[in-house]
Amino acid sequence: MDEFQTGEETAFVVDEVSTIIKESVEGAIGGNAYQHSRVNQWTTNIVEQSLSQLSKLGKPFKYIVTCVIMQKNGAGLQTASSCFWDNTTDGSCTVRWENKSMYCIVSVFGLAI
C-alpha cells in the first residue's frame, strides 16, 4: 500500500516532463522568428523555466536540462547522448520543436537521488 504509492511518485514520468518542456518552449519562442540578438535569452529562458517547473513536481530527482536552437538554413545537425545510470530509476525525454525559421531541441535527464 505505502510502497505502491511511493512507486508512482518517485518514477520519471516521460509524458509529464514532455508537457512541461513543450509549454516552456511555446512560452519562450512560440510565434517568434530566429533573431541572433535574442536567441541567447531564449535558450536561457527555456532551460530555467523548464527546470523550475520540474523542481516543483517535488520528486526526489536531480535534473539536467539542455536546449539547442538552430536557425533553418539547410545545415545538417546531428545530436547523440549516452548515459551511465540506473536503468530502473532514471530516465530522459527529448522534445523537438520547430517553426518556419528555427529548430529547438530540449532534452531532460532525471537522475534519482
Place this chain on the structure above:
Amino acid sequence: MEEFSGEEGSFNSEEASNSVKECIQSIIGEESYRQDTVNQWTAKIVEQALTLLVKQTKSYKYIVNCAVMQKSGAGLHTANSCYWDTVTDGSCTVKWENRTMYCVVSVFAVALTP
C-alpha cells in the same frame, strides 16, 4: 584519511575535458562533414567518451551529449541548466571545430550516493 580522499567528492572537469577532446580528435579529426556518416560519428563519440569516463571514476552517474553541425552559416545556440548538488556534481563542455563542421560535447557527472 577518509576525508583526505576529497578528490572523489568533486568532479574533475579538466581531466574529463581532455578525455573528450581525445575522443573527438580520434573519431572526426580528419573528416569532412558527411550526412550519411554523421550519425555513426556522434554515436561513437558519446560511447567512447562514456567508456573512458567510467574507467577514470566509477562513483558517478554520467550523461554525455554530443552535437555535430555542418558549417554553413547557420546560427546555433545551446544552453544547459542543472538541478543537483553543487558540491559533488559537475559538468564540462568541449567545443571543437574543423573546416567543415562544429562539434559540441557536454559531460554531466552526478555523484552516486555510496
